Amino acid sequence: LIIASAGIGTPLAVAAAIMLILFHAISKALLFLCTGEIEHTIGSRDIEDMAGLIKKAPLLTTLAALGMVSMLLPPFGVLLTKWVSMEAASENPIVIVFLVLGSALTTVYYAKWLGTILSSTMDKNAVHHKKPETYFPLSFLGLSIVATSILVFQIYDYFIRPQVEILLKAAPNVSGQAGLFASEIGEFAYAVIFVVLALAIILYLATKNMFTPRKAGYYMCGENNLERDKLMFRNGLCSYDKSNVSNIYLQNTFGESKLTTIGYAISIILIVIALAGGVL
Missing domain, CATH: 1.20.5 (Single alpha-helices involved in coiled-coils or other helix-helix interfaces)
Structure with missing residues (x-):
């Protein structure tokens, strides 16, 4: 996406490419460091082995989830700059198709990974405690993602737009103010999304202990092996196999x-x- 935006060559596309380099670097730095810490925690980099990580390393999982979400969803900077890139390529439908396909495949990958690390059973898992200094760089990058996303227009207005004007002798056709990005096609009110997201987090923290989760057994179309292991099921040959849930x-x-x-x-x-x- 960065190369495609730079290749389009218009002031708006070049500005989007520079912004993508910035936001992409912070998010990917957090994800790379989190992946290394996850490998040290569970001894594997296989996504399937990361199931239940939220119970084993809650803070590490939260930071990794923040890195993934920042690559996919509003109001974070990566998605905002993808929107700017697609607008810059709006006159070339073929480029738009490739940009959409690339973003869609990335979304599928990160959504699968995110769902795996956040899923867990009701069983208690031992929490892996790490030294506080281990989380300092991870937390710094996580806060940087939030801060740069909140200040995205200021970053664009004070740092990126002047450089594009010097380079191309023309200004990108993007305007706005704090909390709002505007162009010829439409507006992106990312401040409103931040407020809604903050309210959702506050609501969750205020109510998470008010409800008791209901623990239910595994359902295997009525073929559970209830006599021995509940994770066993009866197959078509009337013998028992151990169930295994994973991505294909x-x-x-x-x-x-x-x-x-x-x-x-x-x-x-x-x-x-x-x-x-x-x-x-």
């Missing part, structure tokens, strides 16, 4: 080795075409 990755079709080979082939072809075009 279709390794035979979309495995890393196959996609890597295809990716190398496509990359080589594109490089050859680019070099041939430059020579001609």
Whole structure:
């Protein structure tokens, strides 16, 4: 998205590319550090092994979730700059299609990961306590995500727009004020979303202890093995299998080795075409 925005070359697109570099860097830095801490906590980087992480490392999971949400949802800066990028590419439908596809695939990936780390059973899990200094850089990056998203217009107005004017001798057609981004097509009132989000968090904290969750058993279409392990189920051959819930990755079709080979082939072809075009 950054390269596509820079390639469009208009003042609005270049401004969006610079903003994406800033917000993307902070969010990805938090996610990389959180992934490293998660690996030290559970001994694995496999997403399937991260199920129930919210019970084992609540603060670490919360910070990782903040990093993922900041890549996907309003009112955070990454989504706002994606909106600006798509508006800059609005005159080229083909570019818009690729931008939408890229954003959609990213959303699916992060949503799956987010759901895995936030899901947990009712069983108690041992909380992994870490030294306070471990969370200092993670918390700093998390606060930076929130702060830069709140001050996104000030960052644009005082730092990014002047640089674009110097570079391209033209100003992006974006205006607004604190809490509001406006363009020729429409407005993005991110301050209102921040207020609603803050109220939702306050409401959750105020009511989370008022209700007792109802614990229910696993339902396996009436084929539960109630005599031994409740996680066993009776299969079509009247024998018992252990249940396993996980995401489907279709390794035979979309495995890393196959996609890597295809990716190398496509990359080589594109490089050859680019070099041939430059020579001609």
